[in-house]
Amino acid sequence: MMDLLQPVIDFSDDEGDLNESIGVPTSGSEYLRKVRKEAYDSPDIVVSEMDTSTFHVRQTLKIPNCNGCQPAPAGYAPSLSWQRAKVSDFSDLRQRLMSLRSKNDFRKHLHQRSKLPEIENETAWLHFCFGSSLRLKPLCDGRTATESSQPSLPLLSVLLCLDQPAIEQLLCYHINWFQEGGFSDVQGQWLFALFACLEKPLTPEACHLLRTAARLCTNLRATLDSPEHPHLSGLNLLQCLVARYFDQSDLCEK
Secondary structure (H helix, E strand, C coil): CHHHHCCCCCCCCCHHHHCCCCCCCCCHHHHHHHHHHHHHHCCCCCCCCCCHHHHHHHCCCCCCCCCCCCCCCCCCCCCHHHHHHHHHHHHHHHHHHHHHHHCHHHHHHHHHHHHCCCCCCHHHHHHHHHCCCCECCCCCCCCCCECCCCCCCCCHHHHCCCCHHHHHHHHHHHHHHHHHHCCCHHHHHHHHHHHHHCCCCCCHHHHHHHHHHHHHHHHHHCCCCCCCCCCHHHHHHHHHHHHHHCCCHHHCCC
8 A cells, every 4th residue: 555655756855955956857856846946936925016007008898986976065075073973873873772672662562563554555655654645756956855744753663663674675665765756854864764773784685775875865965055955964974874884885985
């Protein structure tokens, strides 16, 4: 058995051989020593240094590195300290919500579930959230959508009755309504509340919804006529939470 383990070529592993200069190999053993010496002299990791600028003029396809968010006009972007403070407050709020869900106290709200619309009924939820005679219309100037009747606020008695699939479905509805009818204060409250109820790690669907919400916020912000617009703070807050709390770092505003 030991005879089968003998090397085919008598080759020395002595490091002294690796220090010798080897020219053009004239035999198999010299070739192996030369290969071993090159491996011995080379670093463990080799990085190729190439000048890629010569390929730019020959590039036929360019993919822009764009996340779809509009940059904030001058004076519209929040400061970094403001963003950090909002993320910290949001994290504390989520901790309190998790604490409520972990206790049996939230079960007293479950009887409210029978009073809520079926999650598959988008029209019923539209009337529930914004009032029975809401009129959606495009809002190019960022003003509030027309709301009448009495909208329902995102109270704990409602939010604690919803499981994660229902939270994501309702978030999807709100983003669709945002696209179709613009932004309002009531919708900002609902979006913030639904953000607070999303569990991490995010599902791919929830991640997509959050990034879409951030794009809508920045696109609408770019159309506001003044940095004193009442919707600016809410739009900045939602975009900030998506980027910094939900780890969408490519959307962060410095």
